Amino acid sequence: MGAFRSLVSIGFFVVFVALSLQDAQAITRHYDFNIQMKSVTRLCHTKNIVTVNGKFPGPRIVAREGDRLLIKVTNHVSNNITIHWHGIRQLRSGWADGPAYVTQCPIQTGQSYVYNFTITGQRGTLFWHAHISWLRATLYGPIIILPKKNVPYPFEKPYKEVPIIFGEWFNADTEAIIKQALQTGGGPNVSDAYTINGLPGPLYNCSAKDTFKLRVKPGKTYLLRMINAALNDELFFSIANHSLRVVDADAVYVKPFETDTILITPGQTTNVLLKTKPSFPGATFLMTARPYVTGQGTFDNSTVAAILEYETPFLHSVTSMKKLPLYKPILPSLNDTSFATKFSKKLRSLATPQFPANVPQEVDKHFFFTVGLGTSPCDQNQTCQGPNGTKFAASISNISFVQPTTALLQAHFTGQSSGVYNPDFPYSPFHWFNYTGNPPNNTMVGNGTKLMVLPYNTSVELIMQDTSILGAESHPLHLHGFNFFVVGQGFGNYDPNNDPKNFNLVDPVERNTVGVPSGGWVAIRFLADNPGVWFMHCHLEVHTSWGLKMAWLVLDGKLPNQKLLPPPADLPKC
Numbered sequence: 193m194g195a196f197r198s199l200v201s202i203g204f205f206v207v208f209v210a211l212s213l214q215d216a217q218a219i220t221r222h223y224d225f226n227i228q229m230k231s232v233t234r235l236c237h238t239k240n241i242v243t244v245n246g247k248f249p250g251p252r253i254v255a256r257e258g259d260r261l262l263i264k265v266t267n268h269v270s271n272n273i274t275i276h277w278h279g280i281r282q283l284r285s286g287w288a289d290g291p292a293y294v295t296q297c298p299i300q301t302g303q304s305y306v307y308n309f310t311i312t313g314q315r316g317t318l319f320w321h322a323h324i325s326w327l328r329a330t331l332y333g334p335i336i337i338l339p340k341k342n343v344p345y346p347f348e349k350p351y352k353e354v355p356i357i358f359g360e361w362f363n364a365d366t367e368a369i370i371k372q373a374l375q376t377g378g379g380p381n382v383s384d385a386y387t388i389n390g391l392p393g394p395l396y397n398c399s400a401k402d403t404f405k406l407r408v409k410p411g412k413t414y415l416l417r418m419i420n421a422a423l424n425d426e427l428f429f430s431i432a433n434h435s436l437r438v439v440d441a442d443a444v445y446v447k448p449f450e451t452d453t454i455l456i457t458p459g460q461t462t463n464v465l466l467k468t469k470p471s472f473p474g475a476t477f478l479m480t481a482r483p484y485v486t487g488q489g490t491f492d493n494s495t496v497a498a499i500l501e502y503e504t505p506f507l508h509s510v511t512s513m514k515k516l517p518l519y520k521p522i523l524p525s526l527n528d529t530s531f532a533t534k535f536s537k538k539l540r541s542l543a544t545p546q547f548p549a550n551v552p553q554e555v556d557k558h559f560f561f562t563v564g565l566g567t568s569p570c571d572q573n574q575t576c577q578g579p580n581g582t583k584f585a586a587s588i589s590n591i592s593f594v595q596p597t598t599a600l601l602q603a604h605f606t607g608q609s610s611g612v613y614n615p616d617f618p619y620s621p622f623h624w625f626n627y628t629g630n631p632p633n634n635t636m637v638g639n640g641t642k643l644m645v646l647p648y649n650t651s652v653e654l655i656m657q658d659t660s661i662l663g664a665e666s667h668p669l670h671l672h673g674f675n676f677f678v679v680g681q682g683f684g685n686y687d688p689n690n691d692p693k694n695f696n697l698v699d700p701v702e703r704n705t706v707g708v709p710s711g712g713w714v715a716i717r718f719l720a721d722n723p724g725v726w727f728m729h730c731h732l733e734v735h736t737s738w739g740l741k742m743a744w745l746v747l748d749g750k751l752p753n754q755k756l757l758p759p760p761a762d763l764p765k766c
């Protein structure tokens with residue numbers, strides 16, 4: 193051995209020790225999530241909301257890459273509950289993913305369930321939220337994944353890190369809102385305000401005291417961990433007189449770029465660096481967010497504001513504080529699709545040896561799904577408030593997903609899928625039409641509980657094509673269990689002969705939620721290396737409720753470490 197001793201082998205040894213030390217550092221972190229009611233006042237309306245541990249927004253989960261999380265969720269409210277760890281890959285641990293009736297039955301009143309999973313190969317910001325009905329309106333909070341110990345960020349070390357979580361506040365009960373909408377067939381009532389860290393801010397009535405304030409020191413770098421937990425709205429966000437440096441999207445590093453405004457869809461997370469000005473400029477800066485909307489229905493067009501405030505080295509009197517100028521950012525117009533397109537094209541994977549973009553270069557299976565709205569028939573003797581007296585519906589490839597009454601993953605694992613789901617989701621829609629031209633006369637959707645089955649390690653390319661039925665609209669599609677690479681996008685109908693030539697197979701952004709452009713298409717690729725049942729759905733909750741969802745069933749591989757683990761003993765039953 194001595195003869196072989198060299199600098200190289202010493203180097204190897206050091207790397208090996210460092211790696212094993214890092215692994216040894218991975219720990220198990222325990223959290224208790226008690227689901228309980230809490231009385232909360234916003235916009236001068238007091239209501240009882242469902243919370244975790246009485247907190248709104250909910251508690252932060254902070255972990256390092258490689259850690260195991262054990263989160264005990266105990267349900268003390270009358271609603272059924274499940275929690276989803278949005279963006280966590282859940283390698284072989286699909287039982288902990290959380291969507292109701294997909295990977296688990298709900299945690300019923302008085303019951304508890306321990307979500308048990310490891311964070312593998314991810315670092316950045318994600319979030320957790322309820323994944324049943326519209327309960328995520330108030331049940332959400334950040335997941336902060338730090339790199340392994342002694343592994344630096346691939347960007348300047350921030351002085352401080354601050355979660356910025358967007359939400360939607362409804363004065364009315366959101367469960368009543370979606371129940372009413374599904375009964376009448378009309379569009380659900382819209383929110384009364386947007387919130388930043390649970391607070392609507394000074395532009396709303398009765399809310400000046402409910403304003404999030406970010407106090408900063410001059411000349412420092414802050415990492416803002418931004419999360420869009422709103423139910424139904426994509427958002428533009430900007431800070432007056434400051435630019436933002438985007439460094440991470442959906443817990444994957446990106447090539448940094450500067451922008452005045454970011455666009456963030458429900459389900460997306462974005463880390464940005466904010467450099468504060470070198471000296472106290474004697475001003476207060478607003479940070480605001482308002483929606484990007486492409487659909488035709490009514491929506492909440494209001495603006496949420498928070499305040500960026502420079503710490504002062506000495507105390508100003510109250511009167512001098514009042515004289516300070518207040519700057520407001522200018523956001524893109526509510527329908528600025530051109531901004532949305534430019535912004536999404538700036539997002540590129542870091543694609544370095546340390547953080548490679550492992551884009552599948554070869555494709556085993558090609559899929560083409562349409563996403564969009566439609567109608568379903570009104571019950572006899574009822575008058576419906578959807579288009580032309582029908583009910584609003586939504587679908588993938590004209591199949592509006594019917595939620596089963598038992599969990600799909602359980603049905604698959606126990607071999608009792610008959611009567612629960614059909615493994616026959618189509619590769620492409622049954623009928624071609626000019627998807628972005630004049631809509632067909634018949635807008636009625638079909639329905640079913642259909643899954644697309646994939647052998648382990650299938651390399652997948654999926655084109656998602658928006659339709660113009662009841663109006664073209666941007667849909668933020670979220671895939672559970674995987675990150676995917678966004679290899680192409682465009683407007684109009686996808687052209688299978690010419691569009692692939694322009695795909696980016698080098699450094700496309702890797703994420704878990706992507707906006708299908710309004711009146712356009714997006715192409716994604718992923719490797720199906722995670723056995724289980726994985727939900728895919730629009731992250732606009734209203735569209736999910738209307739059926740814009742489906743699931744993939746990824747089969748076990750041959751090797752022992754390619755199989756779904758058995759279900760935990762406390763997995764809730766239906």
Ligand SMILES: *[C@@H]1O[C@H](CO)[C@@H](O)[C@H](O)[C@H]1NC(C)=O
Nearest residue numbers: 260262306308309757758760
């Ligand atoms: C969590 O899951 C791992 C992997 O299946 C298992 O070894 C461990 O016992 C589980 N922990 C608890 C507390 O259930």
Ligand SMILES: *[C@@H]1O[C@H](CO)[C@@H](O)[C@H](O)[C@H]1NC(C)=O
Nearest residue numbers: 364365368369370372380381
């Ligand atoms: C929705 O809005 C309508 C019109 O303002 C109102 O009559 C109805 O009660 C609202 N529904 C709920 C569930 O709050």
Ligand SMILES: *[C@@H]1O[C@H](CO)[C@@H](O)[C@H](O)[C@H]1NC(C)=O
Nearest residue numbers: 235384385395396397398494
């Ligand atoms: C705010 O309050 C004023 C006065 O009560 C009222 O006229 C106005 O409509 C309210 N605005 C909103 C957005 O609720």
Ligand SMILES: *[C@@H]1O[C@H](CO)[C@@H](O)[C@H](O)[C@H]1NC(C)=O
Nearest residue numbers: 432433434469473474475519
């Ligand atoms: C902020 O931006 C506005 C508009 O561009 C400009 O007039 C003002 O001087 C700026 N203020 C500071 C403190 O940078």
Ligand SMILES: *[C@@H]1O[C@H](CO)[C@@H](O)[C@H](O)[C@H]1NC(C)=O
Nearest residue numbers: 482490491492493494495526
């Ligand atoms: C929001 O919508 C209301 C009602 O349609 C309209 O009166 C108002 O001008 C809109 N506000 C903005 C900022 O577009």
Ligand SMILES: *[C@@H]1O[C@H](CO)[C@@H](O)[C@H](O)[C@H]1NC(C)=O
Nearest residue numbers: 485486525526527528529530
């Ligand atoms: C965007 O909205 C403005 C009015 O708010 C309208 O004039 C314009 O035509 C709209 N643009 C698109 C692309 O819909």
Ligand SMILES: *[C@@H]1O[C@H](CO)[C@@H](O)[C@H](O)[C@H]1NC(C)=O
Nearest residue numbers: 569570571572573574575576
């Ligand atoms: C519809 O209403 C008629 C008259 O009220 C009644 O006879 C019939 O049973 C109803 N049909 C359904 C499906 O409810």
Ligand SMILES: *[C@@H]1O[C@H](CO)[C@@H](O)[C@H](O)[C@H]1NC(C)=O
Nearest residue numbers: 567579580581633634635662
């Ligand atoms: C509504 O129904 C009428 C008559 O059935 C039809 O002519 C019209 O095209 C329909 N409109 C929509 C938006 O479906």
Ligand SMILES: *[C@@H]1O[C@H](CO)[C@@H](O)[C@H](O)[C@H]1NC(C)=O
Nearest residue numbers: 625626627628629630684685
């Ligand atoms: C689809 O419809 C659009 C808009 O009407 C039209 O420009 C386009 O040529 C049509 N495409 C096909 C393939 O028919």
Ligand SMILES: *[C@@H]1O[C@H](CO)[C@@H](O)[C@H](O)[C@H]1NC(C)=O
Nearest residue numbers: 625626630631632633634635
């Ligand atoms: C749709 O209906 C219109 C008028 O009823 C008719 O002229 C047209 O041919 C129909 N289009 C299709 C594709 O069936």
Ligand SMILES: *[C@@H]1O[C@H](CO)[C@@H](O)[C@H](O)[C@H]1NC(C)=O
Nearest residue numbers: 568569592594595638639640
């Ligand atoms: C599915 O479609 C059939 C046929 O249109 C309809 O009878 C049934 O009510 C639908 N089921 C659901 C759950 O929407």
Ligand SMILES: *[C@@H]1O[C@H](CO)[C@@H](O)[C@H](O)[C@H]1NC(C)=O
Nearest residue numbers: 270271272297298300765766
């Ligand atoms: C809760 O879930 C169980 C199991 O699916 C179901 O039987 C029950 O009706 C649900 N309860 C409520 C209040 O939704």
Ligand SMILES: [Cu+2]
Nearest residue numbers: 667730732735
């Ligand atoms: Cu949608």
